[in-house]
Each structure stands twice: as structure tokens, then as C-alpha cells.
Amino acid sequence: MTFSPLTIALLAILVLLGIGLYGLLAVRNLIKIVIVLQILGKSALLALIAAGNASGQINLGQSLALTVIVADTVVAAIGLALAVQVRRQLGTLDARELGKLRG
Amino acid sequence: MMILYGCLTLGMVACAMLAIRSSRLVVSSLWLAALSALLAVLIYLLGAARVAVIELSVGAGLVTVLLVFAVGIAGDEAAAQKPLVPRLLSWGLGLVVLALLGWFVLPLVAAPSPASQPSLASLLWEGRALDVLIQVVLIFCGVLGVLGLLASAVPVEAAKREQALPALEDGPESGPIAEQGRMQP
Numbered sequence: 001m002t003f004s005p006l007t008i009a010l011l012a013i014l015v016l017l018g019i020g021l022y023g024l025l026a027v028r029n030l031i032k033i034v035i036v037l038q039i040l041g042k043s044a045l046l047a048l049i050a051a052g053n054a055s056g057q058i059n060l061g062q063s064l065a066l067t068v069i070v071a072d073t074v075v076a077a078i079g080l081a082l083a084v085q086v087r088r089q090l091g092t093l094d095a096r097e098l099g100k101l102r103g
Numbered sequence: 104m105m106i107l108y109g110c111l112t113l114g115m116v117a118c119a120m121l122a123i124r125s126s127r128l129v130v131s132s133l134w135l136a137a138l139s140a141l142l143a144v145l146i147y148l149l150g151a152a153r154v155a156v157i158e159l160s161v162g163a164g165l166v167t168v169l170l171v172f173a174v175g176i177a178g179d180e181a182a183a184q185k186p187l188v189p190r191l192l193s194w195g196l197g198l199v200v201l202a203l204l205g206w207f208v209l210p211l212v213a214a215p216s217p218a219s220q221p222s223l224a225s226l227l228w229e230g231r232a233l234d235v236l237i238q239v240v241l242i243f244c245g246v247l248g249v250l251g252l253l254a255s256a257v258p259v260e261a262a263k264r265e266q267a268l269p270a271l272e273d274g275p276e277s278g279p280i281a282e283q284g285r286m287q288p
Contacts, residue, residue: 005108009149010208012112016119018201023123025193026186031128031173035135038166039119042142045158053149059223063231065146065154069161070238074245076166080173081251087177096187 009050016043030083030093034076041072111145128179132170139163153223173252 016039023036045068052061087093115138122134139162147155186193227235 003105005105005149007209008105008108008112009145011205012115012145014201014205014208015112015116017204018197019116019119019123021200022193022197025188025196026190027123028185028187029128031170031177032123032131035122035131035170038135038162039122039138042138042162045154046142046146049146049149049151049154052151057220058150059220059226062151062154062223063226063234065151066157066227067231067234067238069154069157070241073161073166074241074248076169077245077248077252079248080169081248084173084177084252085254093177 006050006054009046009053013043013047013050016040016046028095030086030095031080033095034079034083037075037079038072041068041075044068045072108145108148111141111148115141115145128174129171132167132174135170136163136167139166169249169252176252 020036020040020043023039024033027033027036045065048061048065048068049058050061052058052064055061083093086098090097118134118138118141122131122138125131125134139158143155143159143163146158221230
């Protein structure tokens with residue numbers, strides 16, 4: 001397998017995706033879960049740009065990547081707001097504590 | 104050039120690992136900002152200069168500010184907690200998914216470039232107008248999220264005060280406050 005910039009970008013996408021999946025399974029802190037989601041979003045962003053580069057339609061990749069950046073930022077803002085409110089109401093940032101809530 | 108690509112990729116992987124493994128949330132946020140900066144450079148080298156600038160300003164700037172602000176409000180709770188899923192199983196699942204994706208994705212080769220492609224502006228405003236409108240809605244949702252981040256705990260305290268008021272009006276002998284007073288030695 002010859003290493004081209006596209007191959008290296010694909011490897012980076014895969015490794016970031018693997019780290020993000022591991023983080024989603026291993027992390028319990030709510031703010032850290034937002035950080036893990038950011039890592040996964042960056043992997044998707046790089047995938048779109050690499051796909052645009054590979055297909056020769058980099059502008060299409062850029063327009064899709066813009067949507068991903070906006071969605072990723074909104075996810076971070078809303079996720080952090082939820083984490084802060086959970087901390088205020090329950091006094092913890094542990095995701096496992098949320099499972100003990102009763103209606 | 105390939106060495107630069109390799110160094111950028113290794114740096115991104117190291118930043119992502121350190122962002123997850125760091126025990127302090129502020130330090131994790133800073134590693135995430137470093138990851139965004141390296142990603143912006145890689146995107147720039149791949150030919151997407153505009154998205155690289157936006158990623159650098161939004162990913163490494165705005166999101167980091169939001170994260171540090173949230174950590175400042177919620178507190179830098181120690182992250183040394185036992186994971187939900189055993190660590191070995193997490194690594195195993197991550198590696199299996201990675202291997203499967205690599206099996207399918209890595210043989211891809213670059214396609215021949217089309218003769219002409221529309222500009223980014225025409226793609227955004229004509230070809231993907233609905234997406235742009237949805238992005239505007241998403242940005243409003245983000246603003247509401249930031250307002251939730253900034254909202255103080257006053258409404259909850261006011262609700263508790265309102266709950267306590269009828270008990271006070273009933274008299275000092277009844278209600279939760281009187282009961283609390285009786286329980287104290």
C-alpha cells in the first residue's frame with residue numbers, strides 16, 4: 001500500500017473514530033462526553049474533506065463540512081448547558097447518577 | 104510533504120488520547136483545542152482553506168471557550184472514575200470497528216477530477232439552500248443552549264421559597280421549617 005496524503009487522512013479518520021468510540025464507552029463525566037463527541041465530529045469533518053479531495057469536488061466537501069461544524073458547535077453548547085444544569089440540580093457530573101433518577 | 108502529513112496525524116492522535124485520558128477537564132479542553140488546530144492545518148493542506156479557517160476559529164476558539172466556561176461553572180470534578188464498560192472491552196470494540204472500517208475504506212483511490220466544479224458560494228446558496236436555512240435554525244438552538252449555560256440557579260431557589268411560604272403562613276407549629284426546628288437538639 002502506497003502512502004498518499006489521502007491514505008494518511010483516511011488513517012487519521014479511522015484512528016480518531018476508534019478513539020471516539022472508546023471514549024464513549026469508557027467516559028462517565030458529562031463534560032468529558034461532550035469532548036468525546038467533539039472528537040467524533042472532527043473525524044466526520046475530516047472524512048468529508050478527504051472525500052471531497054478524493055472525488056475532485058472539494059467545494060462540495062467544504063459545503064458539507066460547514067454544516068458539520070455548525071451542528072458540532074450546537075451539540076457542544078447544548079450538551080454543556082445540560083451538563084451544567086445537571087450539576088446544579090443533582091450536584092454531580094457522573095452519567096451513572098442519571099440512571100438513578102425516578103420520575 | 105508526507106512527513107508533515109504523518110506528523111500532523113500523529114499529533115492529532117496524541118491530542119485526542121490525552122484529551123480523553125487527562126484527569127482534569129480544563130486540560131482535556133486544551134488538548135481538544137490543540138487537536139482542532141492540527142486538524143485545521145491538515146484540512147488546509149487537503150485544499151479546503153475556508154473550512155480550515157472556520158474550524159480554527161470555531162473549533163479551537165469558540166468551543167474551547169465554551170468548555171472552559173462550563174468547567175468554571177460546574178467545577179473541575181475529578182475524572183478518575185471507574186468506566187461504565189470494562190476498559191479492555193472498550194478497546195476491543197473500538198479496534199474491531201476500526202479494523203472493519205479500514206478494511207472497506209483504505210482501498211479507496213482518488214477519482215479523476217471533474218472538468219469543472221461549481222464555486223462554494225453557488226453550492227451553498229443555490230444547491231444547498233435548505234441546509235443553510237437549517238444551519239440558521241441550529242445556530243438559534245445553540246444560542247438557546249448558551250443561554251441555558253448562563254442561566255443562574257435563581258428560579259430553583261425562588262420555587263423553593265414559594266414552597267416554603269405557605270408553610271410559614273400556616274403558623275410556626277406546622278410545616279417543614281417547624282419540623283426541622285423540632286428535629287434540631
